[in-house]
Amino acid sequence: MMRQIQKAAVLGSGVMGSGIAAHLANIGIPTLLLDIVPRELTEAEKAKGMTLENKQVRNRISEAAVKNLLKQKPAPLASKKNLALIEAGNFEDDMQRLSEVDWIIEVVVENLDIKKKVFADVDQYRKQGSIVSSNTSGISVEAMAEGRSEDFRKNFLGTHFFNPPRYLKLLEVIPTKDTDPEVLSFIKTFGEDRLGKGVVEAKDTPNFIGNRIGTYGLLVTAREMLKGGYSVGEVDSVTGPLIGRAKSATFRTLDVVGLDTFYHVANNVYEQVDGAEKEVFEVPEFLKEMVNRGWLGSKSGQGFFKKQGKEILELDPTTLEYGPRKKLKTAAVEASKQQKGTANKMKALVYADDRAGQLLWNVFSPVFIYSAELLGTIADDIVSIDNAMKWGFGWEMGPFESWDAIGLEKSVAKMEAEGTVVPAWVKEMLANGHTSFYKLEDGVKSFYSNGEYKAIEVNPKIIDLKQVKAEKGVIKKNAGASLIDIGDGVALLEFHSPNNSIGLDVIQMINYSIDEVAKNYKGLVIGNQGKNFCVGANLAMMLMEAQDDNYFELDMTVRQFQQAMMNIKYSPKPVVAAPHGMSLGGGAEVCLPAAHIQASMETYMGLVEVGVGLLPGGGGNKELYIKHLEGLPNGVNFDLQQVANKVFETIAMAKTSTSGEEARDNNFLGKSDGVSVNGDHLLYDAKQAVLHLYNSGYTAPARKKVPVVGEPGYATLLLGADGMRLSGFISDHDFEIAKQVAYVISGGKVPYGTEVDEDYLLNLEREAFINLVAKPKTQQRMQHMLVKGKPLRN
Secondary structure (H helix, E strand, O other), rough: OOOOOOOEEEEEHHHHHHHHHHHHHOOOOOOEEEEOOOOOHHHHHOOOOOOOOOOHHOOOHHHHHHHHHHOOOOOEEEEEEEEHHHHEEOOOOOOHHHHHOEEEEEOOOOOOOHHHHHHHHHHHHOOOOOOOEEOOOOHHHHHHHHHOOOOHHHOOOEEEEEOOOOOOEEEEEOOOOOOHHHHHHHHHHHHHOOOOEEEEEEEOOOOOHHHHHHHHHHHHHHHHHHHHHOHHHHHHOOOOHOOOOOOOOOOOHHHHHOOOHHHHHHHHHHOOOOOHHHHHHOOOHHHHHHHHHHHHHHHOOOEEEEEEOEEEEEEEEEEEEEOOOOOOOOHHHHHHOOOOOOOHHHHHHOOOOOHHHHHHHHHHHHHHHHHHEEOOEEOOOOHHHHHHHHHHHHHOOOOHHHHHHHOHHHHHHHHHOOOOOOOOHHHHHHHOOOOOOOEEOOEEEEEEEOOOEEEHHHHOOOOOHHHOOOOOOOOOOOOOEEEEEEEOOEEEEEEOHHHHOOOOHHHHHHHHHHHHHHHHEEEEEEOOOOOOEOOOEOOOHHHHHOOOOOOOHHHHHHHHHHHHHEEEEEEEOOEOOOOOOOEEEEHHHHOOOOOOOEEEOOOEEEOOHHOOHHHHHHHOOHHHHHHHHHHOOOOOOOHHHHHHHHHHHHHHOOOOOOOOOHHHHOOOOOOOEEEOOHHHHHHHHHHHHHHHHHOOOOOOOOOOOOEEHHHHHHHHHHHHHHHHHHOOOOOOHHHHHHHHHHHHHHHOOOOOOEEHHHHHHHHHHHHHHHHHOOOOOHHHHHHHHHHHHHOOOO
């Protein structure tokens, strides 16, 4: 059957349930969010004379959860408008409405009896063929489906989202023995393509994959901390980015997750396993005591760490008192910092005979062994286990990739010398001359499975630039960027300067790429797979020129940047920009003139130059203004001043979108621009956009004149800014910057409604930019940003 999910229902409106409902709304799916009916009135409800029969009272719990979505940080909604897609209700009045939906997700309390009762009701009201799933983090999925109808069991499975659902990539999918393979296949594809997740199939065992290994690793680390007399801060200083893990490392991660949640997850395994494994899953006494005292981490204001004024204190697990935070400083830590790449850093650490080396070896070794022992029990292959840890816990490398990184033969020899029992399949693999879990041959990555290597199945929507370059090389490159052939007649321009910032080398490659594509390709994608798309222009270079009074060179550089942006806009072949992560300042200016923007859902786009005392210099003011004008309906009279006000406000306040959808709300994206929910599919989607434009007979846009508000509009813009200055909201220098922004957007000294050409606006912008960069207070702001990484108010 051709399945579609057009409407969904989420049962349970706690943090997780409302978060899942928000993510469904983010991808455009209307969602019913249901919860229990309150048993008593609040004081406020009594004061209003309400009864338990009032709909407002009956829906109170789910209504409050919906409202709370607007207050949560990080924001569960990609755009506030998405809230309209979530409808609150309750389990007593709205259960029959489950007949309207295609997917029902249960997120009630982790109690098997309660879940079974909810599913009995669901079975009564759902329509035949609708998918039902549980977001349990550890209760048996098979047990939940017992006693249900055949159609229910066929369409039932576990779908374990990680919190927060919008941001965490992992989705564990757990089929039962009765789950229809077609349902499993559909949910895996839907999870990846529509929900934007990394989907892993797990077996129905306690805590599935991610939480089973993640919890084990955290408990082993806590045990080693106590045994070796390390402090909480010392452990965190070497179990974070140094070994390819999240910045929050070990104990800061527990503070963020919540110690009560962690205790519950660990206990769930403890109650279902035996022997040595059971011992590891017994939560240490000091941690139980922390839970008893309500020291649950971030949500209670203290946990392993506590903020006192500006200082962060760490907990001593032996005395439960707080003291200054310590770091582990050893020769191995220093040596590892000199190494390039996580694999080399890990190797330098784990074999070192000092306190850092001993700690990491004693943590890595059991986690590797445990992961190998569980192969076949929690998942069918090592790739699923590695992916679960990367996508759910932010590990750069999963346990088997990490084991490869430190050297499988060397580490197994060390383990056996210490009396560790290595799983038979790993020893057999080594005996047969296979010395790594993964192999890369002729551009194909394969993994070890039952005595042979199997190619890893890769979704064709994932374009890996490293691999493309390894296989095909590059068309041309310099220090800042490379032009790459990504197939089907499409080229890609990849920035790879520090922070992907824009300097003369990048500008040169933009111009070269436009020319090369015009001659030999169907179109160009500007995109990369760095942490961020582009954090703007090379600030250090500009500050250096300004401090040396090289304004002629600066003027030339800004001209070149503006010209490159015009080349993007008027390229005879379509140019598609594919921003992701931070796409700020010059990064946004590269996107605005493109024929199409294909943004990632997690795109933080803004013209933020005001923060360093400048204004956009590469045509950003003009392009954002034009984008606003183009977004207005044809043939409708509109107030030009309102458009100018909106653009002025966006630039002068350095407004940055918190998602791709919000970038559309702020007019950085137009109606026809796209947003890719799955960041891994972004370059593929951008390439498809190029091909679509090319095949539709793309021609460069015609040059048009731009109507501006002129002198009267300039005066209006300044009025608001001056009011803010007089009331102390902005400094004199902020007002100076605002004046320059207003002058550029209004189009200078011309009458209201004058139509000017783009070059005229670019000249105004460049003059204003040079004018500002010459000011000492702007240079102070630039210096402060470079040194401290945050804006200076002066």
